[in-house]
Amino acid sequence: MRPSADIYDLASLTELSEEAIGKVLQDRYNGDRIYTLVGDILVFLNPFKPVNVYTEKEFSCLSRPDWSGPVAVGNEVGSRAHIYTVGTAAFNLVGKDSTILISGESGSGKTESTKLLLQQFVKMASSSQLNRTRVAECLLAANPIMEAFGNARTVMNHNSSRFAKFVSLGLQGNALVSSEIRTYMLEKSRLLSATEDEGNFHIFYYMCLSSNSFFKDVRPLGPLSLISNAETLGRRYTDLEAKATEVLDAFDKLGFTAQQKEGVFQILSGLLLLADVEFRSEEQNHTVCTSLDPKSETTFKLACKRLGLKGKDSRRRLLKTLTTSKLKVNDEDIYSLFHEDKTRLVLNGCIRAIYTKLFDWIIQRVNDSLASTGRPDPGTRVRQIGVLDIFGFESLAINSFEQLCINLANEQLQLFFTHHVIQLEQAEYQSEGLSWVEIPFEDNQVTLNLFLERPLGVLSLLNEESSLASGTDESLYNKLMKHLVDKPKLQISAKNPAVFTVNHYAGAVTYTIPGMVDKNRDKAPENTIEVLASSKLKLLTEIISSHHGGKAKAGNGKQQASAGLQLAVQFRSSLDFLLAKLRESQPFFVRCIKPNRDNAANSFDQEYVRRQIHYCGIAEAVRVRQAGFPVRCTYGELHLLCPVLSFLYGSGRLESDAARVRAVCRQAKLPAEEVAMGKTKVFMRVNASRLLAKQERRY
Numbered sequence: 120m121r122p123s124a125d126i127y128d129l130a131s132l133t134e135l136s137e138e139a140i141g142k143v144l145q146d147r148y149n150g151d152r153i154y155t156l157v158g159d160i161l162v163f164l165n166p167f168k169p170v171n172v173y174t175e176k177e178f179s180c181l182s183r184p185d186w187s188g189p190v191a192v193g194n195e196v197g198s199r200a201h202i203y204t205v206g207t208a209a210f211n212l213v214g215k216d217s218t219i220l221i222s223g224e225s226g227s228g229k230t231e232s233t234k235l236l237l238q239q240f241v242k243m244a245s246s247s248q249l250n251r252t253r254v255a256e257c258l259l260a261a262n263p264i265m266e267a268f269g270n271a272r273t274v275m276n277h278n279s280s281r282f283a284k285f286v287s288l289g290l291q292g293n294a295l296v297s298s299e300i301r302t303y304m305l306e307k308s309r310l311l312s313a314t315e316d317e318g319n320f321h322i323f324y325y326m327c328l329s330s331n332s333f334f335k336d337v338r339p340l341g342p343l344s345l346i347s348n349a350e351t352l353g354r355r356y357t358d359l360e361a362k363a364t365e366v367l368d369a370f371d372k373l374g375f376t377a378q379q380k381e382g383v384f385q386i387l388s389g390l391l392l393l394a395d396v397e398f399r400s401e402e403q404n405h406t407v408c409t410s411l412d413p414k415s416e417t418t419f420k421l422a423c424k425r426l427g428l429k430g431k432d433s434r435r436r437l438l439k440t441l442t443t444s445k446l447k448v449n450d451e452d453i454y455s456l457f458h459e460d461k462t463r464l465v466l467n468g469c470i471r472a473i474y475t476k477l478f479d480w481i482i483q484r485v486n487d488s489l490a491s492t493g494r495p496d497p498g499t500r501v502r503q504i505g506v507l508d509i510f511g512f513e514s515l516a517i518n519s520f521e522q523l524c525i526n527l528a529n530e531q532l533q534l535f536f537t538h539h540v541i542q543l544e545q546a547e548y549q550s551e552g553l554s555w556v557e558i559p560f561e562d563n564q565v566t567l568n569l570f571l572e573r574p575l576g577v578l579s580l581l582n583e584e585s586s587l588a589s590g591t592d593e594s595l596y597n598k599l600m601k602h603l604v605d606k607p608k609l610q611i612s613a614k615n616p617a618v619f620t621v622n623h624y625a626g627a628v629t630y631t632i633p634g635m636v637d638k639n640r641d642k643a644p645e646n647t648i649e650v651l652a653s654s655k656l657k658l659l660t661e662i663i664s665s666h667h668g669g670k671a672k673a674g675n676g677k678q679q680a681s682a683g684l685q686l687a688v689q690f691r692s693s694l695d696f697l698l699a700k701l702r703e704s705q706p707f708f709v710r711c712i713k714p715n716r717d718n719a720a721n722s723f724d725q726e727y728v729r730r731q732i733h734y735c736g737i738a739e740a741v742r743v744r745q746a747g748f749p750v751r752c753t754y755g756e757l758h759l760l761c762p763v764l765s766f767l768y769g770s771g772r773l774e775s776d777a778a779r780v781r782a783v784c785r786q787a788k789l790p791a792e793e794v795a796m797g798k799t800k801v802f803m804r805v806n807a808s809r810l811l812a813k814q815e816r817r818y
């Protein structure tokens with residue numbers, strides 16, 4: 120019997136329990152075989168140590184731009200379970216766009232896999248173009264910037280992506296001619312919630328802790344509340360200087376001007392300082408009045424200076440918006456005074472809004488660079504390859520609006536995966552006239568309906584409450600109770616109005632209602648932003664005007680304007696965009712698995728892995744794949760799979776493609792039960808396709 124570590128395709132397992140799958144994965148992991156296939160789904164076990172599988176030799180062996188065989192990553196054509204094999208299959212797919220979907224929990228290796236794929240594509244494209252293109256350079260330079268501004272140290276991962284991204288590449292032939300990056304759901308709440316273990320976005324540490332002279336004039340001195348953990352957590356950055364330099368270089372490579380580059384760090388400096396400003400409230404004539412704490416005057420002045428608000432008058436105007444609200448009634452301005460708590464809320468909202476706008480603006484500029492360097496030939500179709508790096512399912516101690524969105528996205532992708540693997544498999548056999556046994560599977564459509572139904576799904580009800588001036592978390596709870604109490608997959612009780620629980624495919628998650636309506640409203644403090652828009656710092660006015668005031672660019676392939684749109688509405692349209700992309704392309708799935716909770720090398724926690732195998736659908740995929748015929752192609756395409764055998768056995772006076780294929784199978788002595796002839800296609804079990812490839816290689 121074969122040692123289980125040699126089983127590189129789980130579709131060939133005889134025992135199909137999650138335990139058995141876990142055992143094979145463990146054996147392979149122990150031998151540093153970090154990739155395993157389930158038919159054409161790639162499973163990656165994060166080794167948390169360097170494994171020598173990305174060498175030049177691996178690359179050249181597995182990335183063959185000339186290969187354009189039928190999709191079957193698991194067969195011998197692709198030869199080995201490897202991320203490069205998936206990349207090659209996607210790169211070489213003819214006539215159709217491809218999308219690689221990378222999923223897994225935090226720290227499982229999604230972003231590293233994405234980077235490996237992008238590097239591979241750039242290399243494959245450049246080998247055909249002699250020189251690396253500007254698009255490729257910009258694409259590679261975009262990564263350090265995205266990670267610096269969108270990643271952070273968390274308890275799960277020291278470089279955790281706090282946003283999702285979809286990177287698409289345009290190919291004409293093998294030439295890389297365009298690229299675009301879309302980002303989603305930046306976790307802006309992180310800006311103001313740094314703790315001992317949970318860091319703020321990397322860029323703040325690069326800027327404040329590195330000795331790079333570029334930051335000399337903008338680096339605020341002293342302890343800063345946004346990175347109050349700088350002492351402890353900052354020390355854990357071992358590559359701080361190199362990272363800071365890499366980001367600054369990347370800005371140059373992407374064509375950001377010196378003024379823009381300086382502007383970015385002026386803004387960050389302004390935000391760091393602004394967060395440190397203290398206020399105090401006093402009672403005067405029975406009304407509470409909030410003003411700047413005298414201790415903070417210098418900080419406030421410096422923050423304003425950095426943000427381009429020069430002069431007393433601008434400072435006064437900014438302060439006013441932070442301590443009072445202005446309402447126009449009958450053409451008259453009516454002011455109401457804030458308590459210092461409210462002032463803090465407004466200030467924090469402003470910091471979050473400006474950072475998000477800055478992030479969006481940077482991505483937009485990156486896309487502009489990519490667009491300006493791309494050179495598609497107008498006469499030829501551009502083939503797209505998309506790579507989706509998206510947060511895995513989350514179940515934290517406290518789950519709020521962010522987890523609701525993340526988990527809903529995962530539900531949706533899970534359904535897509537299930538449909539793809541199971542339903543399409545069955546449908547294809549049926550339409551090809553093969554007899555097929557129904558495989559029972561769990562469909563999570565019911566859970567999706569619970570969220571997405573209109574007008575009475577969780578998202579619609581949340582949006583409705585958030586759009587009403589009178590909407591509160593309490594009224595949201597009442598609506599959920601009224602309309603959804605009897606729905607399957609949901610538990611909500613009259614006893615506890617603060618939570619509801621959803622039975623997701625990956626497990627039950629209890630969501631906290633307080634805070635949801637406001638988070639969804641995502642209201643930036645308009646008056647404060649208006650004052651900032653009058654800044655003398657050109658970049659600040661630019662980032663505000665490009666995403667403020669409803670200048671929507673949706674449909675333009677660019678970031679959407681966020682002004683006035685509830686987050687859940689934006690999120691839903693992003694999800695619809697992704698699904699549309701997925702549906703019209705050939706999907707490839709990469710499932711990343713974390714072998715243990717501690718990010719340690721050489722440690723395999725069986726139960727932890729088993730849970731991931733369950734919820735990422737691997738077990739089900741194995742069942743379907745093995746029961747079926749994972750390798751298939753049309754009769755006319757068999758010559759792509761085995762050109763020599765087709766020529767030797769299939770030529771001559773044979774009247775049809777099907778007859779040719781029959782002749783090839785007969786001559787190659789493929790076992791009859793391992794090959795099935797459909798109406799238009801030939802189907803093969805893994806073993807048959809291996810036999811074929813083995814004979815092909817002999818010639």
Ligand code: ATP
Pocket residue numbers: 165166167168169170223224225226227228229230231232275276278279280281509510511711
């Ligand atoms: P998150 O959802 O938090 O963004 P992620 O799934 O994107 O997590 P990565 O940041 O890609 O996770 O990987 C986490 C860590 O795992 C990396 O910093 C690296 O230490 C290790 N790692 C990932 N891929 C590999 C690999 N192919 N070889 C060795 N180590 C790896």
Ligand code: MG
Pocket residue numbers: 229230231278279280
């Ligand atoms: Mg990541």
